[in-house]
Amino acid sequence: xxxxxxxxxxxxVKCTICETFCPFSQVTPLFPGPKYVGPQAERYRQAGVSPxxxxxxxxxxxxxxxxxxxxxKIAEINAQARAQLWEDRGIPLRNQLIARxxxxxxxxxxxxxxxxxxxxxxxxxxxxxRLIGIHHEAPMPLFAGRTFQRWxxxxxxxTTDRSVVYFHACGTNYYEPGVGEMVVAVLEHNGYHVVVPPxxxxxxxxxxxxxxxAARKYNRRLVxxxxxxxxxxxxxxxxxxxxxLMLKRExxxxxxxEDDELKAVSEATYDLCEFLxxxxxxxxxxxxxxxxxxxxxxxxxxxQQGHGIGKPALDLLALIPDLRVIELDVDCCGIAGTxxxxxxxxxxxxxxxERLFRDVRASGANLAACDSETCRWQISHGTGIGAVHPxxxxxxxxxxxxxxx
Amino acid sequence: xxxxxxxxxxxxxxxxxxxxxxxxxRRVLVVARGVGSTxxxxxxxxxxxxxxxxxxxPAEALPTFVDSHxxxxxxxxxxxxxxAGIEWFKARLPGLGYRGGLEENVLLPxxxxxxxxxxVVPETxxxxxxxxGGRFVFVGxxxxxxxxxxxxxxLGQAGASARAIELTPPRGAQTDVSSVGFARRFEQPAFxxxxxxxLAGHTEPDERIGFPAVLGLERVGEVWRELExxxxxxxxxxxxLPPSVSGIxxxxxxxxxLRRAGGRILLGQSVVGAETGNGRIEGxxxxxxxxxxxxxxxxxxxxxxxxAAGGIHVDSYGKIRETVFDLALAGxxxxxxxxxxxxxYFVEQPLDRLGVPVDDQLRPTDIDGxxxxxxxxxxxxxxxxxxxxxxxxxxxxxxxxxxxxxxxxLENMS
Numbered sequence: 063x064x065x066x067x068x069x070x071x072x073x074x075v076k077c078t079i080c081e082t083f084c085p086f087s088q089v090t091p092l093f094p095g096p097k098y099v100g101p102q103a104e105r106y107r108q109a110g111v112s113p114x115x116x117x118x119x120x121x122x123x124x125x126x127x128x129x130x131x132x133x134x135k136i137a138e139i140n141a142q143a144r145a146q147l148w149e150d151r152g153i154p155l156r157n158q159l160i161a162r163x164x165x166x167x168x169x170x171x172x173x174x175x176x177x178x179x180x181x182x183x184x185x186x187x188x189x190x191x192r193l194i195g196i197h198h199e200a201p202m203p204l205f206a207g208r209t210f211q212r213w214x215x216x217x218x219x220x221t222t223d224r225s226v227v228y229f230h231a232c233g234t235n236y237y238e239p240g241v242g243e244m245v246v247a248v249l250e251h252n253g254y255h256v257v258v259p260p261x262x263x264x265x266x267x268x269x270x271x272x273x274x275x276a277a278r279k280y281n282r283r284l285v286x287x288x289x290x291x292x293x294x295x296x297x298x299x300x301x302x303x304x305x306x307l308m309l310k311r312e313x314x315x316x317x318x319x320e321d322d323e324l325k326a327v328s329e330a331t332y333d334l335c336e337f338l339x340x341x342x343x344x345x346x347x348x349x350x351x352x353x354x355x356x357x358x359x360x361x362x363x364x365x366q367q368g369h370g371i372g373k374p375a376l377d378l379l380a381l382i383p384d385l386r387v388i389e390l391d392v393d394c395c396g397i398a399g400t401x402x403x404x405x406x407x408x409x410x411x412x413x414x415x416e417r418l419f420r421d422v423r424a425s426g427a428n429l430a431a432c433d434s435e436t437c438r439w440q441i442s443h444g445t446g447i448g449a450v451h452p453x454x455x456x457x458x459x460x461x462x463x464x465x466x467x
Numbered sequence: 468x469x470x471x472x473x474x475x476x477x478x479x480x481x482x483x484x485x486x487x488x489x490x491x492x493r494r495v496l497v498v499a500r501g502v503g504s505t506x507x508x509x510x511x512x513x514x515x516x517x518x519x520x521x522x523x524x525p526a527e528a529l530p531t532f533v534d535s536h537x538x539x540x541x542x543x544x545x546x547x548x549x550x551a552g553i554e555w556f557k558a559r560l561p562g563l564g565y566r567g568g569l570e571e572n573v574l575l576p577x578x579x580x581x582x583x584x585x586x587v588v589p590e591t592x593x594x595x596x597x598x599x600g601g602r603f604v605f606v607g608x609x610x611x612x613x614x615x616x617x618x619x620x621x622l623g624q625a626g627a628s629a630r631a632i633e634l635t636p637p638r639g640a641q642t643d644v645s646s647v648g649f650a651r652r653f654e655q656p657a658f659x660x661x662x663x664x665x666l667a668g669h670t671e672p673d674e675r676i677g678f679p680a681v682l683g684l685e686r687v688g689e690v691w692r693e694l695e696x697x698x699x700x701x702x703x704x705x706x707x708l709p710p711s712v713s714g715i716x717x718x719x720x721x722x723x724x725l726r727r728a729g730g731r732i733l734l735g736q737s738v739v740g741a742e743t744g745n746g747r748i749e750g751x752x753x754x755x756x757x758x759x760x761x762x763x764x765x766x767x768x769x770x771x772x773x774x775a776a777g778g779i780h781v782d783s784y785g786k787i788r789e790t791v792f793d794l795a796l797a798g799x800x801x802x803x804x805x806x807x808x809x810x811x812y813f814v815e816q817p818l819d820r821l822g823v824p825v826d827d828q829l830r831p832t833d834i835d836g837x838x839x840x841x842x843x844x845x846x847x848x849x850x851x852x853x854x855x856x857x858x859x860x861x862x863x864x865x866x867x868x869x870x871x872x873x874x875x876x877l878e879n880m881s
Contacts (some may be wrong), residue, residue, distance in 0.1 A: 082506060083502075129734055130505060370755035372731050
């Protein structure tokens with residue numbers, strides 16, 4: 063697979079379309095653009111010769127690959143070159159740390175009040191910037207102080223004739239367990255028995271920070287936990303679009319993992335909105351929605367667009383009476399997972415996000431919707447406006463927030 | 468997923484068909500491998516620039532041209548189709564201020580100083596019309612692949628009065644010297660100030676000022692009007708080499724209009740197969756992440772482009788196929804022993820007219836002219852029989868056939 067990715071550069075005709083779309087090269091000269099750093103530079107890379115450092119300023123948003131008319135795997139080439147770069151240089155402590163959300167989650171959850179105080183305390187943040195290079199203003203999420211896994215272990219999902227596996231990922235587990243509860247409620251409302259297997263990180267943050275070995279280990283572990291369910295024919299759904307993309311595509315195309323276990327999990331994995339819209343296509347989605355008189359700008363994250371499923375959230379939310387959804391036409395919010403947390407990249411990340419922030423503000427709404435957790439945190443950070451996963455709007459329109467517990 | 472129509476390809480032909488269908492209330496999906504020719508070609512609508520001779524009045528020339536080229540896609544369309552398509556296009560994208568029509572071609576300078584005939588042009592290019600004579604000055608900005616002295620010299624040799632000025636406005640922190648980089652700079656007031664300051668006093672009142680076509684992206688109209696007002700001269704844009712900023716504006720305007728009309732756009736997705744039955748296309752299959760996805764609809768438009776865009780593929784053995792449906796092709800070389808390529812570059816090549824043959828509803832046909840699928844229509848460079856680069860007919864072909872394909876679908880539906 064890695065060779066297939068590398069070989070795809072021979073299809074590059076240097077049309078420069080990717081360069082015109084790259085949200086990052088537009089705002090910083092430190093990233094010369096996906097074509098220059100990708101297919102063009104890749105020709106000159108050889109074993110033992112480290113790629114130039116500019117590839118680290120690629121965020122991995124993947125828009126270049128999406129717009130390329132010749133199927134060149136530009137973002138994938140860059141991700142692999144970035145791993146080579148850090149293998150040669152040694153991965154800095156910060157990038158080791160922020161790339162392990164489940165380690166941070168396990169450390170932070172029991173001491174959430176203290177950890178959250180530190181995350182909001184300017185002095186502590188200034189210190190964190192100095193010592194490890196996390197930008198003092200970067201949108202670091204607050205610990206929920208409880209985990210979704212713990213809730214799920216106690217929760218009795220009603221037994222029905224059809225089951226679904228829920229891959230909630232780390233953001234839901236440690237920071238937004240409430241979102242996970244809404245996902246479960248919406249699936250159960252539609253007649254599903256929800257299985258929540260034990261699970262850890264998918265390896266995506268490690269991959270985007272160039273630590274492929276560690277990323278593969280995490281990924282193997284997760285896939286091993288999910289594979290038995292996939293082999294039983296159960297669909298696996300996730301509200302974390304980036305982490306589900308890791309299962310669907312990136313573990314294979316970027317990390318180069320190729321085996322039957324991953325294949326079974328990949329083919330069973332669905333983005334939550336994708337899954338619900340497929341239900342609707344089959345006439346199986348409940349549409350007993352109450353009116354939700356709101357205007358909500360919707361941003362489809364770049365990683366969600368990598369699924370190749372369009373924007374199913376738009377079609378789902380269109381089913382809710384009185385809900386007006388504004389489709390935002392911006393490719394990327396700038397955060398790219400851990401990219402915008404880094405002190406040297408925070409400014410770039412916010413500059414990329416500025417167009418999106420402007421459009422969210424211009425909508426006049428006081429609530430935005432977006433599928434990916436880190437993007438929601440970035441949108442709220444950039445606009446001061448709350449951002450929710452589309453499932454929260456479905457949950458409210460179903461009236462599940464008022465249902466007896 | 469089920470739609471009212473699925474359009475394959477996101478170039479001008481595909482976007483035209485999709486937007487017209489969406490405007491009529493149809494649920495439309497555009498699925499494309501990537502971004503199309505809009506980002507490479509200038510956004511002028513060239514309907515017919517050359518038919519042996521240079522064409523001055525396309526409306527008059529078209530009937531004769533069609534009579535002598537029965538295999539040309541234009542022979543499938545009526546002149547009313549062209550006129551209606553152009554009027555629709557101009558009215559639908561008011562922000563780009565398209566001007567002109569079929570009555571006469573304007574003659575615009577290219578980046579290498581050749582006069583090119585176009586029927587409909589963005590307002591920002593209109594003042595470059597060479598037919599009126601007069602004096603021209605072309606401005607360089609340090610944009611790569613744009614050499615105003617070369618441009619002016621070539622126009623001068625053809626009898627025009629043209630000269631060049633090189634400016635060195637500050638580029639700021641960004642090192643990007645591509646056309647898009649300059650277009651973004653022109654949206655900054657400080658950059659425009661610097662350009663105006665540097666040009667002041669260096670042009671004559673009767674000179675028209677030609678800039679490379681980088682006068683902004685979203686705000687091009689505003690930028691262009693401001694430059695005309697502040698410089699007190701007529702200002703126009705000259706199309707550049709790729710990436711084409713004028714084409715990017717067209718893509719952005721059309722996709723934004725399509726989204727607002729409820730259309731869906733899916734990029735980065737190759738259509739890898741089709742489900743067929745009873746002489747119809749039931750669905751097309753795209754390779755999404757992890758699994759193939761089928762998109763069903765009562766109507767389909769094939770607008771994947773020709774050889775250059777990959778809608779038609781020639782492999783290293785010389786085997787030629789249409790890449791989505793494996794449709795019958797017309798204009799295949801080699802059948803009578805002709806070689807596929809000739810050694811001279813600037814002649815019509817045996818492959819040039821290669822493409823999908825269609826009937827009067829633009830439905831792909833077999834070699835005997837019978838439609839292959841009742842509900843499949845084709846538009847743009849996929850079609851057989853045209854040589855856009857020699858005829859100066861590229862965007863005209865895409866617009867007219869994209870518009871007509873949508874028309875045929877709407878007629879069948881009603």
